[in-house]
Amino acid sequence: MYLLSRRRSAVAAAAALALTLGLTACGDDNEPGKDLSENMTAAMENYKAGDQFKATEPVKFSILLLNNANYPVKADWLFWKELEKRTNVTFEQVAVPGSDYNQKRSVLISAGDAPLIIPKTYHPDENAFVSSGAILPVSDYIDFMPNYKDKVEKWNLGPEINTLRQSDGKYYLLPGVHEKAWQDYSLVVRTDILTELGLQEPKTWDEVYSMLKAMKAKYPNQYPMTDRYSQPKPTGNLWNILGSSYGAPGGWGFNHATWDASAGKYFYTAASDKWKEWVTFLNKLVAEKLMDPEAFTQTDDQARSKMATGKSFVITGNAQAVVNDYRPDAAKTPKMTYKKIPLPIGPAGEVNPASRLENGVMISSKAKENKNFVAMLQLIDWLFYSDAGQEFAKWGVEGTTFVKGASGKPELAPDVNAVGLHPNAPKHLQKDFGFYNGVFAYGGKPELVQAFFSPEEQEYQKVLNARQQAPWVVPPPAPFSDEEREQATLWETTLRDYVDQQTLRFILGQRPLSEWDAYVNELKAKNMDQYMELQQKAYERYKKEHG
Structure with a gap:
């Protein structure tokens, strides 16, 4: 692995990288992206899956952070210091409480003030920002993300990725990816x-x-x-x-x-x-x-x-x-x-009923004008999708937060607690060090995802993994056009509010179930049938145009 010298100019860096990467980004559909010859400062040459990413000069990227009340963001977390040490990258953090995250994210994006990196986004939340051009079609740039591409191909995630596609055939959210579906929520019972x-x-x-x-x-x-x-x-x-x-x-x-x-x-x-x-x-x-x-x-x-x-x-x-x-x-x-x-x-x-896709990352459209854009793509690729980056985000630093056990697998250091594994330990992996922090540590191989699982949770997952994935979890693409999305969003808001309201009334007995047919007719009056016609039309159009 060869890193460009810090002393080289941005022009020289662009020229060197152009030989390897070409001057345009080509996405998963081999469609030409933007000429990136001016956006390669600090990027690595010949970066490939399995490489340790390290920017060739110090860079800083703005990022939106969900501030979890259980482990509030701290400036002195080891996570930040070690990330800078390994990648030469620091973050300009915009931390938002979890209760306000979605609303604040929408406000920032709509006002054009969003940070460059926007993680913790669940599909289909990104749909609201596609037509305005506020976020990038990330599928145009995945050739710069070899770890991501490698996992999508090895784990046969193509059908799941297709569910993210918009009417232009592109997708605008880089999802967290699991090798195996992970279903976590269920009933908790007093045994x-x-x-x-x-x-x-x-x-x-x-x-x-x-x-x-x-x-x-x-x-x-x-x-x-x-x-x-x-x-x-x-x-x-x-x-x-x-x-x-x-x-x-x-x-x-x-x-x-x-x-x-x-x-x-x-x-x-x-x-x-x-x-x-x-x-x-x-x-x-x-x-x-x-x-x-x-x-x-x-x-x-x-x-x-x-x-x-x-x-x-x-x-x-x-x-x-x-x-x-x-x-x-x-x-x-x-x-x-x-x-x-x-x-x-x-x-x-x-x-x-779980998907193999997780919450993921949107990228502000402003990022493509940044001279360090390719370096940013490489950082995201390493941190979110490489085996080493995922292990770092979850486990932390060997000798400090974890040790290698007799089996060679990571184990929490004796003085560090996480999810109750070392309940009497004086230090906490999330609160004190910032690892496994709910923003970066998502997805991966089962052994990583289940690393902190207790024996009872591993047994739970064993039962769920033996079940077949629910057929509706990976539907065929049926994306709306921009015009359709605008109309559909209006219908969806009205329909969802009414569905929630009336469903609760039925459950509580405030409305008799004998009025179910009347309820369905009320949904029709709120454009349910027109919505479904739009949905089916979108499905048939995408199938015809993209196969």
Whole structure:
């Protein structure tokens, strides 16, 4: 690996790199990109997959950071110092609280003030910024990202990547990528109550109902189940995982249109019989006082308090919630024991509803005018997609935050804690060092993704990995044109608000399920059918134009 000398001028650097890379960027479709001969300052020559990226002179890039309340961003994190040491790159940080992240990101992008690197973006959030030209078609530049290309090819991620494409055939979000689908969220159950009642872990949603009935019989004055993740929208997680078990995800996983492979077309998710079935299930839980009616709108703190004080026994969560929230909350009551059970099975069968794509990175269109643009692409490629970069972002520095065990695999240093693995350690990987920080440490091989998993979480993943990926997770592309997107966005906003509102009313019994047909007609009055016609048209057009 040969690094350009710092003493060489930008012109000489551009000339040298031009010999290797050509003067234009060619994306995954071999379409010519912008001439980058003026944007190669500090970039590495002959950079390829597996190389350690290091800018040939010090550079600084602006970046938007989600500031997680559990481990707030600190200027003295070892992450920043070691990143500069390894890559010659520093960040001009724009840190935003997680609760305001999406709104602040939109404001910055719309005003033209966004940092160059915009991570922690979930598809399809990028759609809102495509038509304005505020973000780059990143697929035009992936030839400068050999680690990314290597993983997409080796892991056969093409079908998933295709779901990101816009009507021009390009995509505008560099996704985090997993070799294997990772499904994290499920039900968390008080196992001491199961033992007390002589119950087995429920494997299906019908068995969940039976479990809640038994809990209610023993504790008639309590709601067996409550929930969190209910703001700003109702129970984003529960509606997602339950809806996925029926083939019509709601909440966090909601898409207006869901692909029906057997029919070869899309259907409107929230008007389907599948949606009605899980809404009916939740309505039954509420009606029989098995589900806390406040669960759908309360704060996380309220939900956690109900679990910690024994008012409820079942809630949703992920592995970190069990370790960082529920178990510490119950520390004063040692008899309380929690377990995240494998995602219950519903009518959709034994499916894993997770995608192999993660939140990803948008790049401001201003970046292509930056003289260090190619160096920035190489940095993103190394940090987010190389094995070494992913290990660094997650584990940190050998000898300080981790050591190599007898097997040669990384292990947390004895004095460092993460997700409860060393609960009495004086230092914390995320809070004190900034690694595994929720912005950079996403995706990768299963052994990296599951590195901090407890034995119980590894067993959970083993069960989920044995299931087939849900067929609707990787639908065929059906991107809207700019004009269609503008119209569709207006319809989507109105439809989504109404879907959330009426779904909650059905569940709480404020509206009888006998009015379901009327509800569907109300969606039609809000342009549901026109929306679906637009969706199907987009699918057929893309299939014709791009295959």
